[in-house]
Amino acid sequence: MKRVITILTGLVCLIAVSAQTPGSNGGNALRFDGVDDAMLSVNQQTTVYNNFTIEAWVNPTAAITVYNQNIGSTEGSPFYGGSNRYLIFPPYGGYFGNADTYASAGLTVGNNGVCVFEHGNYYMPPILAWSGIIIGWTHIAVVYTNRQPELYVNGVKVKTGLTSHRLKVFVADSEFGGGAYGHYQGSVDEIRIWGIALSEAQIKERMCRRLTNTDALFQHLINYYRLDESAGDSVMDYSSLGNTAVLLNGPVRVESGIPADCSVLYCTAGADNGNKGFIGNVAACYGFDHSSGFSGYADYSNFTVTSAPGKLIGLSITPAYNLADHTGLYITVYVDWNADGDFADAGEMVFAPTYPTNVKTKFYVRVPAGTTAGTKKMRVTVRSDKHAAACGAFGFGEAEDYSINIAEERPGLNAIEDEAVDDAGKTFSVYPNPAVNQFVIERSGYNELMARQAPVQMTLSDVHGKILIKASLTSLVQQFNTSNIAPGVYFVTIFNSDHPVVSRIVISR
Ligand SMILES: [Ca+2]
Ligand SMILES: [Ca+2]
């Protein structure tokens, strides 16, 4: 049972959910079933090697095996029993003249990463391997420069591969969707293969729009599949080479999910394991109250809370568990206040309690003065071992994205209610009671930064006045270990402002 020492005055929430539909500017796309669907070009280029670029928009729905990258194995072949789902399968090096000194390069793509494989005689190593979250439509580009691949995700370089020992590494541009060594599962759109190594700027500048023959680099395109056809068994190549491709075993035409507004594309983030806890609920006063299971990463940006510059937003995050391992989760919340596509600007980490927690955690975020109107992305993360960065994959935990809409005036609230929210900082809860091996003191009404800057002291004492625990409350939610304290009646004293408040707590086993 939860005991409230003083009465909470603020945090009056009304819940309303608004939804917005993401747009698309990609026309049609193709979805491969991961079993036998494929798309074969009539030509495989034999003059493009060592420097080239493969890029596409992908939305994979199955995992791949992400190996440790190396330059000497045959892990891309079926012998190892891994799950190699080839978005583009690399033909055997012998096709280009010499299987021992040549290779070609293709890639596997899953919702957990990307591997680039080279293929020659007893040679099929993952020369680049990246573990990361790819959920929802995502742009990927593999750039080979002097036989060394680099991977870009949403226009940002995320991994550098090893330099090939092969004399020539040819681009793979004929077997899309995979083959005997494993099939890609998921959707794909805007496949472009270039005979040159594109720079990051060149990728970013082109990834979010269709290309025409007026593009300054158009002459270097050797395959360009828009995949916009609505029927038929072939797809057109919009490069000057006319490498028409035919569809095998019925890839399905679906609506593309290339974002309508590509000016702001976010880094990916998320975890691959929820067994040490995940995000069970995120709620925003006057906004939404959203529960979910474990998905590693999930985009809930259709859930929106509206606020205004200088105003507070009341939020809560509740960890959830499938297993008994409740060792606690570090909560970290980011907001891209200036909407420039990152969470790296000053003040964009808005909440990061220093202690891991198992319990519902309430806090307030104040919208910076001068924040422009419009939708801002909020990224909520929990991680078992430390605070999660805003970008990148991590092991145990979860990441979820939500939206904050900034209006000129916050609807439904006035200044008096804001003051009430600030006053709520004198509220402390001690629970559970009775406690077994731990109890928690939860402090409401302040954001985490204010809690750190204005710590208060607490003691746990027995009926004779002997102090057993003495600590500073420097976080909104703080746990105390009672496993070494004998069962009995105790008193928690919190020295808040002028007068201490005392709560009776029972420890029982
Ligand atoms: Ca398309
Ligand atoms: Ca979740």
Ligand SMILES: [Ca+2]
């Ligand atoms: Ca930013």
